[in-house]
Amino acid sequence: MVFDAGNCIEIFVAQAQHNIKGGAVRDLCPSSGAKCRILLRIFDVWTFFILTLFGSCFTVIIFMNRDFVFTTMMWTISMFLQQGICIIIKLSEANKVIRLRVFITYVVILIWLFNAFFVGSMFGGEFYSLFTSNRVPTNLPSNMQELVKAKEIPIYSFLTTHIVVDENRKVSSLKELAIPSMLNAKGYSPEFRRMLNDLKARIEWSMGNKFEHALRLSLDKVIGKPRHSIFAIIDPSDILEQMEDFLGLFRQYCIISSSEGRLGSLMLPWVTPRNPFGVIFEEYLGYLTEAGISDMWEKNYQKFMTVNGVLRYHRNRTRSPRKELYKLFPKSCFWKERK
Numbered sequence: 098m099v100f101d102a103g104n105c106i107e108i109f110v111a112q113a114q115h116n117i118k119g120g121a122v123r124d125l126c127p128s129s130g131a132k133c134r135i136l137l138r139i140f141d142v143w144t145f146f147i148l149t150l151f152g153s154c155f156t157v158i159i160f161m162n163r164d165f166v167f168t169t170m171m172w173t174i175s176m177f178l179q180q181g182i183c184i185i186i187k188l189s190e191a192n193k194v195i196r197l198r199v200f201i202t203y204v205v206i207l208i209w210l211f212n213a214f215f216v217g218s219m220f221g222g223e224f225y226s227l228f229t230s231n232r233v234p235t236n237l238p239s240n241m242q243e244l245v246k247a248k249e250i251p252i253y254s255f256l257t258t259h260i261v262v263d264e265n266r267k268v269s270s271l272k273e274l275a276i277p278s279m280l281n282a283k284g285y286s287p288e289f290r291r292m293l294n295d296l297k298a299r300i301e302w303s304m305g306n307k308f309e310h311a312l313r314l315s316l317d318k319v320i321g322k323p324r325h326s327i328f329a330i331i332d333p334s335d336i337l338e339q340m341e342d343f344l345g346l347f348r349q350y351c352i353i354s355s356s357e358g359r360l361g362s363l364m365l366p367w368v369t370p371r372n373p374f375g376v377i378f379e380e381y382l383g384y385l386t387e388a389g390i391s392d393m394w395e396k397n398y399q400k401f402m403t404v405n406g407v408l409r410y411h412r413n414r415t416r417s418p419r420k421e422l423y424k425l426f427p428k429s430c431f432w433k434e435r436k
Contacts (some may be wrong), residue, residue: 237327238250241296242292245295250325250327251299251328251329252299252300252301252328252331253301253302253303253310253329254271254272254300254302254303254331255303255304255332255336256332256333258270269300269302272297272300272302276293276297306406306409307339307340308343308406308409308410310340311343311344312410314328315344
C-alpha cells in the first residue's frame with residue numbers, strides 16, 4: 098500500500114485507498130413521544146397561507162364552473178378506482194343539484210388533503226420532507242476539519258480487518274490501519290496530522306450487522322445506544338452503498354453528500370515476484386475490466402451482501418426469518434436498481 102501527499106479528508110465524499118467517502122444523514126422521522134407535535138409542524142405560517150390560497154382558488158373554480166364540476170370529479174374518482182362509469186347529466190336537472198355537487202367536491206378535496214398530509218406524513222415522510230426541506234440545518238460540516246470539531250455529530254465506521262498472524266483479532270481498518278499509516282508517512286502538514294489524530298479519536302467503530310444498525314437507527318425508540326438525528330459515516334463506497342440501501346428500506350433518513358476533496362492514499366495491486374503470475378494476473382484483470390465483467394461481478398456481490406445481511410439478522414433475532422425476508426428482499430433489490 099502506497100500513500101502519496103493528498104488533501105484533507107472531506108466529510109461527505111472523501112476517497113481513500115478504498116474510495117472512502119462519508120455521508121451525513123439527517124433525521125426526518127419524529128422522535129418518541131412527539132408524534133402529534135411533529136405531525137403539526139408541517140402546518141406552519143406559510144403552509145397555512147398556501148392552503149388558504151389554494152382553497153380560495155378551488156372555491157372560485159367550483160362556483161364558476163358548477164355546471165360540470167361534478168361530472169369531472171366523478172370521472173376522476175372512477176379513474177382512480179380503475180372502473181369505467183358512464184355519467185349522464187341532463188342540462189335541465191343541473192340547477193337542482195348545484196349544492197350537492199359543491200358539497201361532494203369539497204368532500205373529495207378534503208379527502209385528498211387528508212390522505213396527502215396525514216397519511217403521507219405518518220408512513221411515507223415525503224410530504225413531511227417536502228414542507229420541511231427548508232428546515233434542514235444549513236450549518237452542517239462541509240469538510241473533515243469542521244466535522245471533527247462538531248462534537249455533537251457522531252462518526253461511524255464499519256470497515257473491519259481480520260488480523261490472523263500472531264494476534265487473530267478484528268480491528269477497524271480506518272482507525273488501526275489507514276490513519277496510522279498516513280501518520281507514519283511523510284509530506285503531511287502538522288494541521289493535517291492533528292486532524293487525523295482527532296478523527297481517529299472521534300470514529301466509533303462497529304463490526305456488527307449493518308442492517309441491524311440501520312434498523313436500530315430507524316426505530317422510533319432507544320435501543321442500547323442513543324438515536325442521533327444527524328450522523329456521519331466514513332467508509333469504502335461499497336459499505337456506504339449497503340448502508341444507503343438499508344436506510345432506504347425504512348425511509349426515515351435522507352442522505353446529504355458532496356464531492357469535496359480526496360484523502361491522498363492509493364492502493365496498488367499486489368504482484369508476486371520471481372514468477373510470471375503477477376504479469377499474467379494484471380493483464381487478464383485489465384481485460385475483465387475493459388469487458389465490464391469485473392463491474393458486473395461487483396454489482397452482483399453488493400446485492401448478495403445486502404440480502405445476506407438481512408438474512409443473517411433475521412436468523413439471529415427473529416423466529417420466522419423467511420416471512421420477513423420475503424418482504425425485505427424485493428425492497429432491497431428494487432431500491433438498489435432504482436438508485
